[in-house]
Amino acid sequence: MSLNGKIAIVTGAAQGIGEATAKRLAGEGATVVVADIQDSTRTLDTILKLGGKAEAHHLDVRLKDNWANVVREVVERHGRVDLLANVAGVVNMLSEDSVVGLTEEAWDHVVGTDLKGVWLGMQAVIPHMIERGGGRIVNIASMAALRGLPNLASYSAAKGGVVSLTKQAAFEYGEKNILINAICPGTIDTPILADITDEMRQANANAHIVRRLGEPTEIASMVAYLMREGSFLTGEIYPVDGGWAAKGNF
Numbered sequence: 001m002s003l004n005g006k007i008a009i010v011t012g013a014a015q016g017i018g019e020a021t022a023k024r025l026a027g028e029g030a031t032v033v034v035a036d037i038q039d040s041t042r043t044l045d046t047i048l049k050l051g052g053k054a055e056a057h058h059l060d061v062r063l064k065d066n067w068a069n070v071v072r073e074v075v076e077r078h079g080r081v082d083l084l085a086n087v088a089g090v091v092n093m094l095s096e097d098s099v100v101g102l103t104e105e106a107w108d109h110v111v112g113t114d115l116k117g118v119w120l121g122m123q124a125v126i127p128h129m130i131e132r133g134g135g136r137i138v139n140i141a142s143m144a145a146l147r148g149l150p151n152l153a154s155y156s157a158a159k160g161g162v163v164s165l166t167k168q169a170a171f172e173y174g175e176k177n178i179l180i181n182a183i184c185p186g187t188i189d190t191p192i193l194a195d196i197t198d199e200m201r202q203a204n205a206n207a208h209i210v211r212r213l214g215e216p217t218e219i220a221s222m223v224a225y226l227m228r229e230g231s232f233l234t235g236e237i238y239p240v241d242g243g244w245a246a247k248g249n250f
Helices: 016-027 041-049 064-078 104-132 153-176 198-206 216-228
Strands: 007-011 031-036 053-058 083-086 135-140 178-185 237-240
Touching: 007 016, 007 064, 007 104, 016 031, 016 041, 016 053, 016 083, 016 216, 031 041, 031 064, 041 053, 053 064, 064 104, 083 104, 083 216, 104 135, 104 153, 104 178, 135 153, 135 216, 153 178, 153 237, 178 216, 216 237
Parallel strands: 007 031, 007 083, 031 053, 083 135, 135 178, 178 237
Antiparallel strands: none
């Protein structure tokens, strides 16, 4: 399926995987709604300078009325939503992130963004996709959803929820020609890692068979594939992890 002329919403598009995804989908011909709680002007300007089609919307994915406003404006302008990439996500920077040490404030912030935001996004766009005869959704989970990792209790819980919610939504709406999948990235070199030490960066790189961190563009490529080619793929969870899961702890 060509993405030319498709209308795509990408959350978390101001930076990192969301930015790379917005640029990739625009490069394949989609009109991209660059959505983020942060200023996404840089992403928008880059797409437009490269000849792509895009528009920017402020979106706090935790808020149902924000989703309603953005989707309503997009449908009024373009008549439909064909594609949704739920990329927006945070890690806990507010407290310790063990099960015991995690604060309720931190839990609500991470789960509200990383899991509730995905649910609200699908809830907002799926009725419009049904009206148009189908659509495709890709949710960004994490390898943290599939294995225990140190000090990531809220993040692991949220991303594990994304995995389960993806399967459930795929089951519910597959007969409506809405294909829904999730990607579990390994450690990707995004601004979330800006403050880690060189030693931590190297340790994260060594956890992968390829001995390096992933690039946001590599996750964006998988998003684009699922949007474009994945006509027989739904309810699936795809590790894109440089061999991390296969490597174990060696």
